[in-house]
Amino acid sequence: MAEPAPRGPVRIDRFGEAALLIVLGDRVxxxxxxxxxxLAALLGIRAADMAGLGAPVPAYASVLxxxxxxxxxxAAVRDMIAAAxxxxxxxxxxxxxxxxxSVPVRYGxxxxxxxxxxxxxxxxxxxxxxxxxxxxxxxxxxxxFVPGFPYLGLVPEELxxxxxxxPRLRVPAGxxxxxxxxxxxxxxxxxGGWHLIGRTDLPVWDPGREPPARLVPGARVRxxxx
Amino acid sequence: xxxxxxxxxxxxIQDAGRPGLGRLGVPPSGACDSWGLAVANLxxxxxxGAAALEVTFGGCTLEAIETCVVGLGGADLGAERDDGRxxxxxxxxxxxxxxxxxFTGPERGLRAYxxxxxxxxxxxSMGSASTYAPGRLGFADGRALRAGDRLSPRRPGxxxxxxxxxxxxxxxxxxxxxxxxxxxxxxxxDAAPDRALEALVAAAWRVSTSSDRMGLRLDGPSLGPGNxxxxxxxxxxxxxxxxxxxxxxxxxxxxxxxxxxxxxxxxAADLPRLGQLRPGDEVRFTxxxxxxxxAQSRRxxxxxxxxxxxxxxxxxxxxxxxxxxx
Numbered sequence: 001m002a003e004p005a006p007r008g009p010v011r012i013d014r015f016g017e018a019a020l021l022i023v024l025g026d027r028v029x030x031x032x033x034x035x036x037x038x039l040a041a042l043l044g045i046r047a048a049d050m051a052g053l054g055a056p057v058p059a060y061a062s063v064l065x066x067x068x069x070x071x072x073x074x075a076a077v078r079d080m081i082a083a084a085x086x087x088x089x090x091x092x093x094x095x096x097x098x099x100x101x102s103v104p105v106r107y108g109x110x111x112x113x114x115x116x117x118x119x120x121x122x123x124x125x126x127x128x129x130x131x132x133x134x135x136x137x138x139x140x141x142x143x144x145f146v147p148g149f150p151y152l153g154l155v156p157e158e159l160x161x162x163x164x165x166x167p168r169l170r171v172p173a174g175x176x177x178x179x180x181x182x183x184x185x186x187x188x189x190x191x192g193g194w195h196l197i198g199r200t201d202l203p204v205w206d207p208g209r210e211p212p213a214r215l216v217p218g219a220r221v222r223x224x225x226x
Numbered sequence: 227x228x229x230x231x232x233x234x235x236x237x238x239i240q241d242a243g244r245p246g247l248g249r250l251g252v253p254p255s256g257a258c259d260s261w262g263l264a265v266a267n268l269x270x271x272x273x274x275g276a277a278a279l280e281v282t283f284g285g286c287t288l289e290a291i292e293t294c295v296v297g298l299g300g301a302d303l304g305a306e307r308d309d310g311r312x313x314x315x316x317x318x319x320x321x322x323x324x325x326x327x328x329f330t331g332p333e334r335g336l337r338a339y340x341x342x343x344x345x346x347x348x349x350x351s352m353g354s355a356s357t358y359a360p361g362r363l364g365f366a367d368g369r370a371l372r373a374g375d376r377l378s379p380r381r382p383g384x385x386x387x388x389x390x391x392x393x394x395x396x397x398x399x400x401x402x403x404x405x406x407x408x409x410x411x412x413x414x415x416d417a418a419p420d421r422a423l424e425a426l427v428a429a430a431w432r433v434s435t436s437s438d439r440m441g442l443r444l445d446g447p448s449l450g451p452g453n454x455x456x457x458x459x460x461x462x463x464x465x466x467x468x469x470x471x472x473x474x475x476x477x478x479x480x481x482x483x484x485x486x487x488x489x490x491x492x493x494a495a496d497l498p499r500l501g502q503l504r505p506g507d508e509v510r511f512t513x514x515x516x517x518x519x520x521a522q523s524r525r526x527x528x529x530x531x532x533x534x535x536x537x538x539x540x541x542x543x544x545x546x547x548x549x550x551x552x
Binding site: 013014015016017018019021023025026027028040054055056057058059060061062063064066069070074142143144145146147148149151162163164165166167169179180182187188189190191193205207211212213 | 245246247248249250251252253351352359360361362363410411412413436440451454456457458459460461463464468469470481482483484485488490491492493494516517519520523524527
């Protein structure tokens with residue numbers, strides 16, 4: 001028998017006057033995230049033929065749905081979401097992605113300026129931090145923050161640290177970073193609040209390519225120290 | 227056609243943006259002040275959301291290679307001709323070949339818009355001409371404009387709009403109204419320290435110098451660290467609380483996903499005001515319910531439509547007067 005899909009309580013919160021945030025869970029979890037992407041796919045289809053409905057944005061455990069309040073009532077959008085939640089059952093990703101992407105990483109030194117601090121704060125050697133980070137097969141839970149940035153998990157519990165108190169104003173493109181149980185790759189020079197432990201030359205965003213994001217939700221990723 | 231002589235601190239091409247690509251991490255971008263963009267464009271008979279120049283702060287000089295008409299909207303950045311005569315905002319001006327437009331520095335606001343007849347001709351990337359550097363989207367792979375860049379109108383040689391004046395009394399810029407910015411509560415006030423929302427509303431904030439098109443950082447009392455949340459999507463206007471307790475208001479180039487609690491969201495009708503705030507400006511917030519936010523949007527849309535209709539009617543009179551030789 002197939003594993004029952006998670007059907008936990010769903011919260012629909014206001015996100016300003018022109019969007020609703022559909023919260024399907026309160027943790028980073030593969031089954032919850034599968035459901036997020038199934039719901040987002042369904043809402044995306046509705047958005048294409050319902051005037052005033054914006055394109056849904058999936059994250060880890062929630063989907064943001066913008067709408068034009070001059071065209072659509074909030075109540076009508078909530079009804080439509082309720083109907084979509086009823087039909088977004090099942091399990092797995094809407095489009096399964098089977099390949100495992102290897103990401104070569106230069107850990108530490110100028111490429112990973114926070115590696116020593118991460119080691120000190122987690123009580124490990126730098127070599128252990130690298131070994132732990134590279135030991136796991138990660139999944140892309142969502143893409144966001146900046147174009148092509150993959151939110152990957154789960155980082156081993158031993159490396160979980162809160163984000164930096166004040167974000168850096170500039171993180172170099174290609175930086176590999178961790179925060180909590182998440183890891184990611186900065187596609188461009190941007191501000192960022194995560195701990196930088198290494199750097200890769202793999203381009204994760206190219207607007208001239210289809211799809212422009214190298215890593216899409218559901219894809220599996222391995223970091224390889226070089 | 228315009229030639230960039232000096233770009234100033236940041237000169238980019240922006241239009242109504244590329245909403246709907248958040249799933250790829252692509253923010254809406256577009257003009258920080260959509261009202262100012264619409265004014266500039268409508269003055270030269272371009273669609274309200276067409277591509278125009280976004281001039282930041284000042285220190286920008288443009289030169290007409292061929293005689294053209296420009297619509298000026300947004301902030302008053304002290305625009306003037308070579309001879310020092312002012313170029314009023316909210317007006318369509320004729321710029322003869324060889325003449326220059328200088329933006330000397332902000333009298334009021336932060337961003338001005340320069341529109342050309344029918345809009346600036348730019349190839350769209352991912353559905354929009356807006357410049358967004360981290361995604362390498364827009365003119366020349368998303369870089370800001372620099373000296374020597376040339377910009378052409380979609381309708382070259384069209385000077386019909388010269389003399390058009392925005393009906394400012396009918397439809398004043400949202401940034402010309404005083405009073406606190408609205409904030410619609412949610413979605414994460416529970417993840418913020420106790421009474422953070424009350425403290426946010428009670429305090430007077432100053433826009434920090436490390437603000438840009440991604441977000442406005444606010445200096446003021448620390449609201450205390452928010453709890454980390456499971457990262458969720460963001461939109462422009464979202465007020466995030468990072469661990470240092472000083473709020474950040476997301477703008478059009480802001481991140482599409484974030485892990486700090488969102489105390490509330492500034493409604494769409496106040497976004498043009500956010501786009502005109504400059505470092506050192508004071509900011510206050512007042513709670514607003516969602517329905518009131520929608521009513522403001524509706525009112526703003528009506529004002530813009532009425533002003534556009536007035537402009538069209540004026541344009542007919544201008545042309546008739548021209549033909550009469552008057």
